[in-house]
């Protein structure tokens with residue numbers, strides 16, 4: 001038997017960065033990565049093999065299938081919500097066709113080595129679409145099955161990919177004459193906006209929070225592209241990585257759903273500005289809303305109900321807003337830009 005291996009797509013992105021570090025420290029499985037961009041040198045040293053290429057290129061996945069026995073997949077590759085509005089067809093190809101390729105790949109791995117394949121998929125608060133601000137403020141903590149009417153290509157893609165995952169894990173080839181003996185074990189978290197102290201997002205619409213912190217820490221002024229009263233949920237990157245690992249490790253019998261909300265804190269943009277100014281007095285942060293990007297964030301929930309994740313697999317974020325700034329973001333970011 002070949003050694004079981006973990007595969008990470010979109011590995012050079014923000015979540016990949018944190019996940020590779022954690023998985024490498026844990027050391028239980030060799031790590032394979034796929035991304036269009038190479039990993040930075042430090043991360044590259046932590047992985048067993050790095051494939052530079054597109055998840056849309058079947059030959060990359062076929063090569064992996066022929067060489068490795070994958071039993072755990074973190075499919076992180078995606079094109080985010082702002083970028084997706086400029087190139088919706090490309091967003092669909094990466095986010096939907098790419099996910100389809102990976103699910104098919106996972107099913108093939110399942111059949112070829114005969115052991116379970118766990119497929120972790122990060123979906124997003126972008127899968128929600130609230131019709132107006134009055135509904136958003138009335139809705140409070142939104143549950144997974146409510147307001148599933150996304151307005152962005154990215155949100156539509158994520159919601160549909162969740163359904164693809166459900167299909168592959170429960171109903172794949174249900175009419176086939178040969179019985180499909182086992183299916184992919186698909187598990188999904190809907191992430192809020194993520195804030196990392198060590199990397200910067202690109203192409204998202206929740207980017208104003210991390211941008212504000214990183215720009216100010218570098219001594220730059222920041223013009224925030226949403227209104228001061230804009231409120232969506234966020235979480236610190238170490239909690240996001242921990243959530244993926246915890247859900248991956250949960251016993252299948254404990255899971256009552258396939259898609260779980262997770263959240264940690266939900267400050268307004270103005271409250272984020274206040275915390276940033278406390279840490280960097282004299283910084284210049286202004287609010288210059290881009291009405292179109294504002295329109296997107298206004299359809300996302302002000303908060304999410306993550307009680308199912310807490311109940312089923314013990315989700316419990318380490319960082320609330322205060323601790324995220326005081327113990328993680330500010331000290332780590334300061335150190336990074338002082339170098």
Ligand code: SER
Pocket residue numbers: 080081082123124125126154191192193194203204205206207
């Ligand atoms: N951070 C993502 C975005 O802004 C939301 O999942 O597109």
